[in-house]
Amino acid sequence: MVSxxxxxxxxxxxxxxxxxxxxxxxxxxxxxxQKLDAYFQLENPLITIFFLLAALFAFLYKLVKDLS
Numbered sequence: 725m726v727s728x729x730x731x732x733x734x735x736x737x738x739x740x741x742x743x744x745x746x747x748x749x750x751x752x753x754x755x756x757x758q759k760l761d762a763y764f765q766l767e768n769p770l771i772t773i774f775f776l777l778a779a780l781f782a783f784l785y786k787l788v789k790d791l792s
Contacts, residue, residue: 753779
């Protein structure tokens with residue numbers, strides 16, 4: 725039987741992909757938070773801040789889980 729070697733992902737591609745995921749996640753969180761802040765007519769961007777922090781912590785949790 726012929727065994728196939730598992731291809732390893734280039735670390736530079738892996739980490740640049742994760743950086744793009746973080747960027748897109750934060751942009752979506754900021755956009756959604758701003759829309760909700762405007763909808764509820766809040767003076768302070770509380771929903772935007774909450775969404776950004778939640779997205780950041782979720783990404784960091786996923787990152788730690790993937791690296792361990």
